[in-house]
Each structure stands twice: as structure tokens, then as C-alpha cells.
Amino acid sequence: xxxxxxxxxxxxxxxxxxxxxxxxxxxxxxxxxxxxxxxxxxxxxxxxxxxxxxxxxxxxxxxxxxxxxxxxxxxxxxxxxxxxxxxxxxxxxxxxxxxxxxxxxxxxxxxxxxxxxxxxxxxxxxxxxxxxxxxxxxxxxxxxxxxxxxxxxxxxxxxxxxxxxxxxxxxxxxxxxxxxxxxxxxxxxxx
Amino acid sequence: xxxxxxxxxxxxxxxxxxxxxxxxxxxxxxxxxxxxxxxxxxxxxxxxxxxxxxxxxxxxxxxxxxxxxxxxxxxxxxxxxxxxxxxxxxxxxxxxxxxxxxxxxxxxxxxxxxxxxxxxxxxxxxxxxxxxxxxxxxxxxxxxxxxxxxxxxxxxxxxxxxxxxxxxxxxxxxxxxxxxxxxxxxxxxxxxxxxxxxxxxxxxxxxxxxxxxxxxxxxxxxxxxxxxxxxxxxxxxxxxxxxxxxxxxxxxxxxxxxxxxxxxxxxxxxxxxxxxxxxxxxxxxxxxxxxxxxxxxxxxxxxxxxxxxxxxxxxxxxxxxxxxxxxxxxxxxxxxxxxxxxxxxxxxxxxxxxxxxxxxxxxxxxxxxxxxxxxxxxxxxxxxxxxxxxxxxxxxxxxxxxxxxxxxxxxxxxxxxxxxxxxxxxxxxxxxxxxxxxxxxxxxxxxxxxxxxxxxxxxxxxxxxxxxxxxxxxxxxxxxxxxxxxxxxxxxxxxxxxxxxxxxxxxxxxxxxxxxxxxxxxxxxxxxxxxxxxxxxxxxxxxxxxxxxxxxxxxxxxxxxxx
Numbered sequence: 001x002x003x004x005x006x007x008x009x010x011x012x013x014x015x016x017x018x019x020x021x022x023x024x025x026x027x028x029x030x031x032x033x034x035x036x037x038x039x040x041x042x043x044x045x046x047x048x049x050x051x052x053x054x055x056x057x058x059x060x061x062x063x064x065x066x067x068x069x070x071x072x073x074x075x076x077x078x079x080x081x082x083x084x085x086x087x088x089x090x091x092x093x094x095x096x097x098x099x100x101x102x103x104x105x106x107x108x109x110x111x112x113x114x115x116x117x118x119x120x121x122x123x124x125x126x127x128x129x130x131x132x133x134x135x136x137x138x139x140x141x142x143x144x145x146x147x148x149x150x151x152x153x154x155x156x157x158x159x160x161x162x163x164x165x166x167x168x169x170x171x172x173x174x175x176x177x178x179x180x181x182x183x184x185x186x187x188x189x190x191x
Numbered sequence: 192x193x194x195x196x197x198x199x200x201x202x203x204x205x206x207x208x209x210x211x212x213x214x215x216x217x218x219x220x221x222x223x224x225x226x227x228x229x230x231x232x233x234x235x236x237x238x239x240x241x242x243x244x245x246x247x248x249x250x251x252x253x254x255x256x257x258x259x260x261x262x263x264x265x266x267x268x269x270x271x272x273x274x275x276x277x278x279x280x281x282x283x284x285x286x287x288x289x290x291x292x293x294x295x296x297x298x299x300x301x302x303x304x305x306x307x308x309x310x311x312x313x314x315x316x317x318x319x320x321x322x323x324x325x326x327x328x329x330x331x332x333x334x335x336x337x338x339x340x341x342x343x344x345x346x347x348x349x350x351x352x353x354x355x356x357x358x359x360x361x362x363x364x365x366x367x368x369x370x371x372x373x374x375x376x377x378x379x380x381x382x383x384x385x386x387x388x389x390x391x392x393x394x395x396x397x398x399x400x401x402x403x404x405x406x407x408x409x410x411x412x413x414x415x416x417x418x419x420x421x422x423x424x425x426x427x428x429x430x431x432x433x434x435x436x437x438x439x440x441x442x443x444x445x446x447x448x449x450x451x452x453x454x455x456x457x458x459x460x461x462x463x464x465x466x467x468x469x470x471x472x473x474x475x476x477x478x479x480x481x482x483x484x485x486x487x488x489x490x491x492x493x494x495x496x497x498x499x500x501x502x503x504x505x506x507x508x509x510x511x512x513x514x515x516x517x518x519x520x521x522x523x524x525x526x527x528x529x530x531x532x533x534x535x536x537x538x539x540x541x542x543x544x545x546x547x548x549x550x551x552x553x554x555x556x557x558x559x560x561x562x563x564x565x566x567x568x569x570x571x572x573x574x575x576x577x578x579x580x581x582x583x584x585x586x587x588x589x590x591x592x593x594x595x596x597x598x599x600x601x602x603x604x605x606x607x608x609x610x611x612x613x614x615x616x617x618x619x620x621x622x623x624x625x626x627x628x629x630x631x632x633x634x635x636x637x638x639x640x641x642x643x644x645x646x647x648x649x650x651x652x653x654x655x656x657x658x659x660x661x662x663x664x665x666x667x668x669x670x671x672x673x674x675x676x677x678x679x680x681x682x683x684x685x686x687x688x689x690x691x692x693x694x695x696x697x698x699x700x701x702x703x704x705x706x707x708x709x710x711x712x713x714x715x716x717x718x719x720x721x722x723x724x725x726x727x728x729x730x731x732x733x734x735x736x737x738x739x740x741x742x743x744x745x746x747x748x749x750x751x752x753x754x
Contacts, residue, residue, distance in 0.1 A: 003245055004259070006245045008264045008267040008362075009267055010240075010244045011365065011366060012271055012330075012334070014243065014244075015333065016326050016330050018374075019369065023374065023416060024417075027413070028413055028416070030382060031382070031391035032392065034382070038390070039391045039392055041392070041397060041409060041411055049400055051402060052399045052402075054388075056409055057438075058401040058402075060403060078408070079408060079410060081432065082433035082436075083433055084542075084665070086545040086546060086639070087640075087666070088644040090642060090751050091640050092641075095503045113507065116508060116511060116513040120512065120516075121514060122516065122517055123516055124431075124438060125433065126437065126438055130518060169199055170524065171518060177402070181402070
């Protein structure tokens with residue numbers, strides 16, 4: 001029994017050192033030297049301030065910006081508390097929430113079909129992307145709020161659309177933060 | 192389904208096979224202790240471990256000694272994790288100053304990771320420090336996967352050895368598997384993940400100020416190192432609460448694709464290597480064929496169910512349900528991931544299953560309820576399907592009136608009794624556990640959805656715990672004292688209630704004489720056997736749980752589309 005315990009304990013402790021400390025440290029060292037930007041969370045800076053991460057969605061509420069998807073993370077886009085809504089498809093709360101989002105999106109009287117990603121909360125609550133259709137759906141609002149011609153906004157959307165990886169993996173999408181920054185750039189450049 | 196979906200699936204199969212074939216050869220070499228590429232490094236560490244661990248690591252063990260070592264080793268690892276979680280507040284690398292985990296939840300987490308379940312009663316970034324994630328969860332991700340592979344090795348030896356009841360040495364197997372197989376694979380995969388955007392740092396959570404001036408706290412951590420072994424070891428416990436849906440765990444379509452391949456890599460490779468290890472290469476084919484057919488059927492069912500348009504969305508745009516899904520993955524990748532993870536005992540999710548369409552839930556439930564034998568978890572998938580194989584051989588033997596044999600070993604009543612015990616563990620835990628949870632107020636309080644969906648939430652939780660999967664209908668409130676404790680007990684029974692009888696079968700077979708095949712032997716590598724095996728799996732799985740599935744997902748589906 002002593003020998004049994006000695007074997008168990010020493011292997012657990014040795015592998016805590018190898019797989020629990022040495023391995024993550026080695027990965028941290030390699031990651032920080034080879035892929036520094038990604039290893040530190042793909043942060044985006046503007047001047048000296050960190051304005052977010054390329055990979056993490058943030059809450060946009062004003063008409064001047066494109067909005068991301070509904071979020072169930074904390075009070076919305078809480079990147080220290082990721083979560084989906086976990087609402088069942090038959091839950092009355094879910095059906096009410098979809099109707100309320102639809103009503104808000106159609107407040108301007110539009111009758112266009114609404115892309116599903118604008119009506120439903122993402123899995124992480126931090127989805128950085130919206131579908132291309134969703135960006136196009138929001139384009140008139142943003143164009144009006146900024147006094148930009150609609151075709152120009154559509155062009156910015158096209159420039160910021162990320163295609164399927166290798167042409168067939170995943171879905172085409174638009175990163176909301178990148179899109180909003182591109183729109184901001186447009187205004188600062190304009191005379 | 193679009194042509195892109197089909198292309199993605201074909202590429203997924205092609206890449207998985209292309210990687211599993213060389214991996215199978217490597218597994219077989221490690222199993223046979225043949226020289227491998229980095230022997231000079233691994234064997235030095237291995238020898239150092241032997242010196243420290245002592246003579247217990249060099250003995251040949253019969254099945255009772257092997258099982259006893261597995262139990263002691265797992266209890267030791269689980270206890271260390273439990274202590275780390277309780278003491279988290281005093282331990283280093285805790286930039287968010289998270290307090291120690293409460294005892295019921297710490298017990299649940301320790302058992303979940305030690306049994307390779309990785310059930311998430313915890314919230315990741317809101318519960319666990321970097322030290323707990325690294326020295327606690329990551330370590331058990333390795334060791335629980337290594338335990339599964341070690342037991343599978345012992346079972347294969349049981350079939351291959353003749354009149355020699357020794358099954359090898361548990362400690363030697365665990366050390367070898369971790370050093371030679373898991374560590375190098377995880378090392379490469381973690382680097383790939385960092386390149387794609389998975390963070391790997393020890394910084395405090397970042398404070399950002401967004402374009403609209405709103406503050407955002409962004410969780411960080413050593414994510415990639417944990418993510419890599421989480422996928423390769425069929426573990427699945429998330430670094431973050433949202434698991435594989437979180438953009439930091441799974442940032443791009445390419446990581447989604449690679450993580451799915453990583454989930455299946457070792458289970459597929461082990462089934463491919465099984466025939467070679469057991470001395471008859473043809474024996475892998477019925478297992479592979481049967482698993483592939485079941486995988487395709489379940490996937491087709493899940494995709495069809497999820498593509499059905501939710502009535503509330505039909506009038507607004509007519510698109511498929513995106514609740515709980517990420518834009519970069521879309522509907523097809525979410526379902527493919529769900530089927531791949533539940534087929535293989537991996538508890539990771541890239542979409543929230545609770546929000547999927549009602550019938551879609553049947554796909555992961557079926558995968559888990561049949562015991563996760565469609566490739567299955569690392570190691571446990573193989574010994575799981577071998578139980579079905581023995582039952583099939585026995586039934587076939589009864590039909591043709593011969594003594595059942597598998598790999599030259601006679602299957603007698605002792606083996607059958609043990610196989611049935613291992614088989615019955617799941618229905619007893621899943622149905623019994625669900626019923627008790629539903630009847631007791633303390634258990635029923637965890638349900639967060641009305642009607643049949645609440646039943647599905649409960650059955651799903653107990654199926655996931657019993658089969659050591661770890662995925663969840665996450666609306667189910669698992670962080671209560673009742674569920675933390677009872678689900679942990681179910682995980683223990685689901686793990687060791689199978690490992691012990693399986694090792695007993697292996698021990699009994701190892702001691703038997705080999706019978707040379709005669710004209711009366713029922714061949715176990717042909718089409719006939721494959722069909723029988725598939726039928727046995729479906730009948731055991733389907734019929735046992737049909738009432739629960741009818742009252743849960745099917746009833747919910749009918750109520751959703753009734754008006």
C-alpha cells in the first residue's frame with residue numbers, strides 16, 4: 001500500500017509540474033515571442049487607449065454605429081462574464097424577446113426581412129461579428145445618422161466582409177468593431 | 192444544407208482520416224514500446240519518473256491490481272484538484288482575486304475533471320484563477336485522458352495475451368501515454384491556436400474603453416495551453432463560461448475546424464490501431480464502419496432538425512435559428528460540432544444546446560445514451576464499443592448455436608455478466624438519476640424552462656454526467672448543492688462502474704487459451720457482423736430511452752409547431 005501511494009502521489013505531483021506548470025509556461029513563452037499580438041488577446045489600440053479586442057464584441061447603442069448581436073453576457077457584452085441566453089426555443093421569454101427586437105428594428109417602418117442574427121443572442125454573448133445581411137440591414141440607419149450616401153456605406157461593408165476561410169470553411173461575416181472604425185475613419189478623412 | 196456545408200464536411204472527414212492514420216501507427220508503436228522519433232527525450236523523463244515513483248511502476252499487474260492502481264491514482268489526482276480549488280484564494284496567479292471555490296462545487300469540479308467529464312458547474316472566468324486552470328484543470332485534462340488510454344491498452348492486452356492474466360502496469364501506461372502521445376500533440380496544437388488568436392498570457396483582465404466610451408473588462412489567461420489538451424483529450428471543460436463559443440477559445444472558422452479534428456483524432460486513431468495491437472488488423476473495420484454509419488445518420492438528423500425554421504422567426508425573415516450560435520460558425524458548423532463532441536465524450540460546445548431546436552437535442556442525447564461509442568472518448572470509446580462487440584458476439588453465437596468467440600477467446604457467462612453490468616450502468620444512472628432529481632424539490636429547482644424542455648434539461652444533465660461527456664443544456668442550474676453532489680456521484684459511477692467490469696473482462700480473457708478459428712467460428716470482421724453490431728447499439732440505445740426522448744424533445748417539437 002505504501003508503494004502504491006508513493007507511485008500515485010509522485011506521478012500526480014510530477015505531472016502537475018510538467019503538464020500544469022512547465023507546459024503552460026513553455027506555451028506562454030513561445031506564444032509571447034512568436035505571436036505576441038494574438039497571445040495578448042488581439043487588443044486594438046487607438047492612440048494610447050485600448051479600445052477593445054478584434055475578437056471580442058462590444059456594445060454599440062447609438063445610431064451612428066453598427067450594432068452587434070443581442071448579448072446575454074452580463075448586462076450585455078460583459079467580456080468578464082461570457083454567456084448565451086440559454087433560452088429554450090419554446091420559452092415564452094425567448095419568443096417575446098425576438099418580437100421586441102423585431103419591433104425595435106422596424107421602428108422606422110421598414111418591412112424588410114430581418115436577418116436571424118439580429119434577432120437572436122449569440123452563444124458567447126461576445127460575438128464580434130454580424131452577418132453580411134445584418135450589416136446591410138443596418139446600413140440605412142448608420143448612413144442617415146452620419147449623413148453619408150448609402151452606396152458609400154455599402155462599399156465599406158463590402159471592404160470589411162471576411163469571406164469563408166479557404167473559400168468554404170465557416171460563414172462570411174463582418175467584424176463590427178472593424179466596420180465601425182472604418183466608418184469613423186471615413187468621417188475624419190472627409191473634408 | 193448548402194454546397195459549402197457539404198464541402199466542409201468532406202474536408203473534415205478527409206483531414207481527420209489523413210491525420211488519424213499516421214497517428215494510429217504511432218499509437219501502436221507506443222503501445223508496443225517500439226522506438227519513436229523523440230525517444231532520447233521522452234525515455235529520459237520516463238526513467239526519471241520510474242526512479243521517483245518506485246518499484247510499483249515496474250510490476251506486471253493482474254486486473255484487480257490494475258483497477259486498484261487506477262482508482263488510487265484518480266482519487267489522488269482528484270483530491271489534489273479539490274484542495275487547489277478550495278485554497279484558490281491563497282494560491283498565486285490570481286489577478287482577479289477570486290475566492291476559494293465552495294466545497295460542493297469544488298467537489299463537483301474535481302470529480303468532473305478526474306473522470307474526463309468536464310461538466311461545467313463553474314463559470315470559468317468568474318470562478319477560477321489562472322493557477323487553478325493550469326495546475327488543476329489542465330493537469331487532470333491530461334491524466335484523465337491518459338487513464339482512459341491506459342485502460343484501453345490493458346483491455347487490448349487482455350484479448351492479445353494467452354494464458355497470462357497480467358494486463359501490464361497502470362502507472363507505466365499513464366506515464367507513457369502522457370509523455371509520448373498527449374504532450375507532443377498538445378504542444379503543437381496549442382501553438383496553432385495561439386497563432387489563430389487564442390490568448391496565452393498571465394495578465395490581469397484588460398480594461399478597455401470602447402468607441403462609444405463604454406468601459407469593458409476583457410478576461411485573459413493561459414487559454415491556448417488548456418484549450419489544446421481540452422480538445423485532444425476528449426475533456427471539454429471551458430476556460431471561459433461560454434466554452435468553445437467564446438471567441439477567445441475558438442476565434443476563427445479554422446480553429447473551429449481544427450478543434451473538431453482534434454476531438455476525433457485520438458479516438459479514430461485508436462480504433463484504427465486496435466486491430467494491429469490485438470494481432471488482427473481486419474478487426475478494426477467493423478468498428479470503424481459501424482461508427483461512421485451511426486455518425487452520418489445522427490449528423491443528418493441533427494442538421495435536418497436544426498434547419499427547420501422556428502415559427503417565431505418564420506414571419507420575420509425566414510432564417511434558421513441563430514439563438515446561442517456564433518456568426519462565424521453558422522448553423523451547420525454548430526450542429527457538426529455538437530454531434531462530434533457528443534459522439535466522442537468531449538464536453539465542449541460551440542453553440543448553446545439549450546437554445547437549439549427541440550428535435551436537434553435528440554442527436555447529442557442519442558450519442559451519449561448509447562454510451563459514447565461512436566469513436567467515443569480517448570480510450571473509453573474503444574473499451575465502450577468492445578462491450579457492445581461482446582454482446583453482439585454472444586447474440587450471434589446464440590443464433591447459430593456455437594460458443595461465442597472474439598479474437599480467438601471464448602466468451603462465457605462470466606464475461607457476459609460483467610458486460611451487462613457495464614451496460615446497465617447508464618440507464619440506471621440516467622433514468623434513475625433524472626427521476627429522483629425531478630421528484631425532489633431540491634433537484635427540480637434547477638429546471639429553468641417550462642414544459643417538456645425542463646424534462647430534457649434534466650435528462651440531458653444526467654446523461655452527460657453518466658456518459659462522462661460534459662456538454663449541457665446550460666440553462667439547467669447545475670451550481671446547487673444537490674446537483675453538484677449528485678451529478679458528481681453519477682460521474683463517478685459512470686466512469687468506474689464501466690472501467691472496473693471492463694478490466695475484469697480483460698483479466699479473465701487474458702488468462703484464457705486461444706482457440707484457433709475453425710469453420711464454425713462466426714467471423715467478426717465481415718459485413719454481417721457490422722450490421723449486427725450496429726443493430727445491437729441502436730436497439731440498446733434507442734429502446735431503453737425512447738420514452739424519455741418522446742416526452743422531452745419530441746413533445747416540445749410538437750408543441751412548438753402545433754400552432
